[in-house]
Amino acid sequence: MANQRVRVEESVFSVDRALLTRNCEYFRALFQSGMRECEQEEIHVKGLRARGFMVTLSVLNGERPILNSEEIIEAIECAAFLHVDALTKHLINIINSDNCLLMYHTAAIYGLWELYHSAALFIRDMYSELKDDVRCLPDELLEYVESLVPNTYVTVGTHSPSIKLLQDCQRTVCYLDEDEKDWKVLTDLPVDASTTMAGVTVLNNKLYIVGGVRDVTNQVAESCYCYDPALDNWSTFMGPQQHRYNFTLVGHEDCLYAIGGEYDRTTMSSVERYNLSTCTWSFVSHLPRPVASAACTKAMNRMFVCLWRPMDATDIYEYVPAEDRWVLITTLIRQQSYGHCMVAHKDNLYVMRNGPSDDFLRCMMDYYNLTTGQWTAMPGQYQNSKGALFTAVVRGDSVFTVNPKMTLEYIIEEKKWKPKTEMNGFPRIGSMWTFLLRLPKMGKPPRGHGVLNGYEQNLENNVYCEKSPSLQCAD
Structure with missing residues (x-):
């Protein structure tokens, strides 16, 4: 079938199955597993939020959305859970002084290490400007930033x-x-x-x-x-x-x-x-x-x-x-x-x-x-x-x-x-x-x-x- 129905929270999305297979390791493994779920008309993905999945789909369709704080957190959840490289790269591309600390901390929580490292480098480059804010980071996150070399x-x-x-x-x-x-x-x-x-x-x-x-x-x-x-x-x-x-x-x-x-x-x-x-x-x-x-x-x-x-x-x-x-x-x-x-x-x-x-x-x-x-x-x-x-x-x-x-x-x-x-x-x-x-x-x-x-x-x-x-x- 061309399209796959995906339920996230109370929202149902109709998504090109080939798009999911190409870009999401989670769905690729699911569709190739032979499990009963992969034959269902509707797949229910638990533990994610609908807005984050919507951001994921927009990136996979070639859009480059600028995200607010809540969208960033939910997008990082999706990128880590679904293993969506394109979404991770988009998050790296939109790191800035307003969101770098949030990106860094959230990426550490969900184990999105490529984003974690990129955000840490950005923070290191702006360390003097962000020195009051970085004190709110856990000690191990602060130590990692300080271990890096600035531009x-x-x-x-x-x-x-x-x-x-x-x-x-x-x-x-x-x-x-x-x-x-x-x-x-x-x-x-x-x-x-x-x-x-x-x-x-x-x-x-x-x-x-x-x-x-x-x-x-x-x-x-x-x-x-x-x-x-x-x-x-x-x-x-x-x-x-x-x-x-x-x-x-x-x-x-x-x-x-x-x-x-x-x-x-x-x-x-x-x-x-x-x-x-x-x-x-x-x-x-x-x-x-x-x-x-x-x-x-x-x-x-x-x-x-x-x-x-x-x-x-x-x-x-x-x-x-x-x-x-x-x-x-x-x-x-x-x-x-x-x-x-x-x-x-x-x-x-x-x-x-x-x-x-x-x-x-x-x-x-x-x-x-x-x-x-x-x-x-x-x-x-x-x-x-x-x-x-x-x-x-x-x-x-x-x-x-x-x-x-x-x-x-x-x-x-x-x-x-x-x-x-x-x-x-x-x-x-x-x-x-x-x-x-x-x-x-x-x-x-x-x-x-x-x-x-x-x-x-x-x-x-x-x-x-x-x-x-x-x-x-x-x-």
Whole structure:
């Protein structure tokens, strides 16, 4: 039979039997058991609540509901009892500062360990903001959060390959020491690595650098690099099939996506995907139009790209991996003059852009809510006297914007960003990439622990490099 009647409390649901078999381990085992219940027209599931089962069905049907506290508890019950991976993933995707403690505690009660760990990591990243609330947690839950490593802000600037015997001491990946409000060196870039017009992203707590050019001829660097902070080493892997530079690299669900870019003076719409499990690149659906250096972000584990038509409109597309297609989500009609970037917080996409051509340093912002489908103009101008803010990364309810003169932390509040902490800027010229990494707890400072501002370095940064960093093929 196509449909199966399922009774939960006093409610009866008519559900596609194949849908339940594919997505719920409980029903799959039941239908394959040969027990009498699996032949009944109506199956009575006890111990769950109807509203939680309704949320489960909505997720299985492709919806992405934003849940209140009671719905979260009942959904966790269903995810744990019925073993619904899709529901667990949805709950992980909607963790935020309002529900993280509830998610964490409830997941611990029902043994939903993937959600438990994800919520604990989120709490660890916001520990200082949540320190009064976390005291309400049982001791063992608090101890687990405190055992985890928080995300750290990391930045790398624009660099070309260096001479092997005389490596530029500024060719470094740096992290933000928030206690000292300054940037410090995490690791050197490999000698042959280029970040000039490269693709840079983080996936599974590893830093990936793809492509980049070697000199003014825009010769594409052949080797790509991966940095693992847990091992403090670099490895190499093969580059995309299509040579490209000035493209966007995004890490999503164990894959890297090289989006658009340029090659031989031609802007491209092609997109390639690198599968970490097979170590292979393959082409996926092209973008709707050619684009270079597109702004991309992820919200609730969904991947979005911002296609900018100068002085006219900004189209935001979502890539749906399961269907291998690009879907137009929204269009913003707004005059702008220079550049743009996009970050996400909860179910909001924030688009920052330069203002009218007579004031290209003025940074204006709008945000698009994925749930309501509405655009909202942000009040004020997001700028400072030391430069426009076009490099940003979100952690919890904070967003850090970086330029060579100043690093500024904002608190994201409803319809505005509120300045919180000003720190030293990242003292590099040219483009920069900012991201998050969980750096291991170390008994000694990272390599090159000297302060960046003023270019103070420890001794080993000021001597000739006798050998390049250890490189090996990525697994």
